[in-house]
Amino acid sequence: MTERLPLSLTTCTSCGKPIPPGSKSTKFPCPSCGEIQIKRCEKCRKFGRNYKCPKCSFTGP
Ligand SMILES: [Zn+2]
Ligand SMILES: [Zn+2]
Numbered sequence: 001m002t003e004r005l006p007l008s009l010t011t012c013t014s015c016g017k018p019i020p021p022g023s024k025s026t027k028f029p030c031p032s033c034g035e036i037q038i039k040r041c042e043k044c045r046k047f048g049r050n051y052k053c054p055k056c057s058f059t060g061p
Contacts, residue, residue, distance in 0.1 A: 013051045014044040032058035 010019045010027075019025045019041045026045055030036040033056040040051060052059045 010039055012041040012044055013038045013054075014040050014049040017041060030056065030058055031060060032056050 027039040030053040
């Protein structure tokens with residue numbers, strides 16, 4: 001048997017958990033540097049958790 005890691009799996013920028021395809025996640029470019037795609041899972045959207053850009057350390061709601 002061969003195990004394959006899902007390379008295209010998206011992880012939430014806020015909580016770091018993988019976002020399943022088709023879930024109500026959101027993604028948008030970092031408002032500060034615009035180079036990083038911020039991704040937030042459904043739960044982090046719902047609870048309004050902060051995110052942090054890994055490139056410029058911008059944090060936002
Ligand atoms: Zn999340
Ligand atoms: Zn940034």
